Amino acid sequence: MMSSTKASIQTSKGEIILDLMPNAAPGTVANFISLAKGKFYNDKVFHRVVPNFVIQGGCPRGDGYGGLDYTIRSELPPLRYDQGGLVGMASAGNHTEGTQFFYHSQPSLTSQRQLHYFRKSA
Numbered sequence: 001m002m003s004s005t006k007a008s009i010q011t012s013k014g015e016i017i018l019d020l021m022p023n024a025a026p027g028t029v030a031n032f033i034s035l036a037k038g039k040f041y042n043d044k045v046f047h048r049v050v051p052n053f054v055i056q057g058g059c060p061r062g063d064g065y066g067g068l069d070y071t072i073r074s075e076l077p078p079l080r081y082d083q084g085g086l087v088g089m090a091s092a093g094n095h096t097e098g099t100q101f102f103y104h105s106q107p108s109l110t111s112q113r114q115l116h117y118f119r120k121s122a
Helices: 026-037
Strands: 005-011 014-020 046-050 054-057 086-089 101-104 119-121
Touching: 005 026, 014 026
Parallel strands: none
Antiparallel strands: 005 014, 014 119, 046 054, 054 101, 086 101, 086 119
């Protein structure tokens, strides 16, 4: 059984409650919590919105091309995007994750490749 910690994202469309999974991706969860506690995500926009598929946020520039001056190690637990409400880190390749994350509103067959999956909405 995986340990879980809750987090909340307030949006203009309502609240998203997340179950963070530190046993599945400890570094990723620690990074997300650190950014959230430091208020990094406050006032950030969801720069990528694909109806009935995915929303993506966490870019400091607001256009999907920004990040901070560090990346985190890729953690690829054996979890699948086989249900809606799953959240993962945006990645440009191995060990390139940082601040951007995405939320799948539906199961995704196109995202079955290895991606960070470290939380899900409650």
